[in-house]
Amino acid sequence: MNLDWKYFVQGIDMLPEIFLAAIGIYIVILTYTQIFGLKSFSKMTGFDFLNTIAIGNLLAMSIATAKPGPALGALIIGILYLFNYLITIARFKSKTVEQAIDNSPILLMRDGEILHDNLKQTKITEDELRGKLREANAFRLSHVRAVILETTGDVSVMHTSENLEIEDYILEGVRS
Incomplete structure (x- = not known):
């Protein structure tokens, strides 16, 4: 050669x-x-x-x-x-x-419950969701207050072991 x-x-x-x-x-x-x-x-x-x-x-x-x-x-x-x-x-x-111009953020989980219809709508698999939960160091589904697919494609995971409510302002504009 x-x-x-x-x-x-x-x-x-x-x-x-x-x-x-x-x-x-x-x-x-x-x-x-x-x-x-x-x-x-x-x-x-x-x-x-x-x-x-x-x-x-x-x-x-x-x-x-x-x-x-x-x-x-x-x-x-x-x-x-x-x-x-x-x-x-x-x-x-x-x-x-x-x-x-903007997409709306959408809930993928709320108060420990997976929102399967939203996963289907956003074409996110449960494996991908599990990966994001692991990245966020979530240990129990019951500790997950919300998982949100943001307008940028990023996934926000809000979790705590305390029984805290998410303020309405934080979820304003998020489709559920």
């Missing part, structure tokens, strides 16, 4: 450009984050998560492939930051926009 060593060093001549592009894009992202805030990288909603993935993808493509080039990549990333910022403001000011 003949190995073509040129394949392994292909593009090495572009190292200076890649290095400068990486530094430039990095500075641009830091600047945009200062302007638009850290929420730009949050996973608070599915939209925020999508924005973070898109920015990361553009960052990598602009540096590694130069398609789009660093300047165009920086511009597109800026547009994504701006779009995320505008959507955040619209969500903040309008309940209708918030409900149209």
